[in-house]
Amino acid sequence: MAKHFVLVAGNISSGKTSLTEGLGGRLGWATAYESVADNPYLSDFYSDMQAWAFHLQIFFLGHRAIQHMALARIPQSAIIDRSIYEDAEIFARAALNLGTISERDYQTYRCVFDLVVGSLPPPDLLIYLRTPVEVLLDRIRARGRDMEKGISFEYLNLLDSYYHEWLAGFDLCPVLSIRSDDLDFVHRPQHLEKVVERIQDKLLGREEIEFPTN
Numbered sequence: 001m002a003k004h005f006v007l008v009a010g011n012i013s014s015g016k017t018s019l020t021e022g023l024g025g026r027l028g029w030a031t032a033y034e035s036v037a038d039n040p041y042l043s044d045f046y047s048d049m050q051a052w053a054f055h056l057q058i059f060f061l062g063h064r065a066i067q068h069m070a071l072a073r074i075p076q077s078a079i080i081d082r083s084i085y086e087d088a089e090i091f092a093r094a095a096l097n098l099g100t101i102s103e104r105d106y107q108t109y110r111c112v113f114d115l116v117v118g119s120l121p122p123p124d125l126l127i128y129l130r131t132p133v134e135v136l137l138d139r140i141r142a143r144g145r146d147m148e149k150g151i152s153f154e155y156l157n158l159l160d161s162y163y164h165e166w167l168a169g170f171d172l173c174p175v176l177s178i179r180s181d182d183l184d185f186v187h188r189p190q191h192l193e194k195v196v197e198r199i200q201d202k203l204l205g206r207e208e209i210e211f212p213t214n
Contacts, residue, residue, distance in 0.1 A: 004029075004203060005072050005121070007083040010129035011159050012151065013139040015180040019129065020081040022185040022192045023199070030078040032067045035060075046147045053100035057109055060087050065116050072121045083126060088113045089166040094158050122172040125203055129180040133157050176202045 006029075008016045017033060024031035036042060041059050045052040064084035071078035092109055095101035101109070133156045140148050167175060176198060183191045 002077075003075060004077040004125065005123045006077075006079045006125045006127060006199070007085075007123045008079065008081055008127045008129065009083045009086055009163075010180070011131060011133075011136055011156060011163060012148075013136045013143070014129040014131040015183065015185060016081045016129060018185045019127070019180075019192075019195065020079050023079055023196065026192060026196060027077065030071055030074060030076055031081070032071055032078070033081040035063050043147045046150050049095070049098070049100040053095040054105045054109065057087060057092050057095065057101070058112075060091075061109075061113055061116060065120065068120050072123075083123070084117060084120070085166070085170075085172075088117075090159055090162045093162050094155070097158065098155075124173055125199065126170065126173055126175045127199070128163070128167060128175055128177045130163075130177055131179070131181045133160055135181040174202055 006023075008020050010016050020031050020033065023029060039056075039059065041052055041056040045056045061084070064080075064082070064087060067080055068084050071080060088110060092101065092106060092113075096103065096106045133153060136156050137151075137153055140151055167177070178195060178198070183195075185192050185195070
């Protein structure tokens with residue numbers, strides 16, 4: 001079988017980890033995940049974005065570059081929970097917009113980012129999970145992570161707007177956009193199977209067909 005290298009993108013709490021786990025198990029693909037529990041900056045960032053935004057961006061850049069290169073090189077198909085491209089196009093832009101990263105630090109970060117990304121092989125497919133901001137906020141509150149208590153509707157909405165702008169010009173690989181608010185990849189196997197079908201169709205260049213979620 002051909003090797004496929006797939007990235008999952010989406011706003012906070014859009015279902016990336018659940019989908020990555022499900023697809024990895026269903027298809028036998030290698031998986032890698034966003035560093036949350038072992039991230040040395042994330043908790044500090046959410047408590048004081050002004051002081052820690054630049055540090056967090058640099059950490060994620062290195063972390064994701066290592067993941068991206070490692071899974072792109074292995075012989076088996078692989079899928080990663082969140083793409084390295086979102087770091088710059090979504091989260092660093094948001095930090096600049098909110099003033100938690102200065103223009104000087106942002107330009108420094110972008111210079112390093114562009115250098116790193118320019119040496120990475122492109123993915124075969126980007127899966128984008130799109131979810132209404134109201135649903136994202138409800139999910140964040142339901143999972144109750146202390147470090148996420150300060151995430152606001154306005155912040156999620158800003159990120160959402162940047163996702164739309166970024167994907168409108170993204171051309172490194174095909175993009176499969178899936179609305180995830182009515183999907184349950186963990187408890188409804190039929191939902192995961194439909195996503196698998198859409199991935200296979202997209203990788204083979206077939207026309208996409210929307211599917212019911214109930």
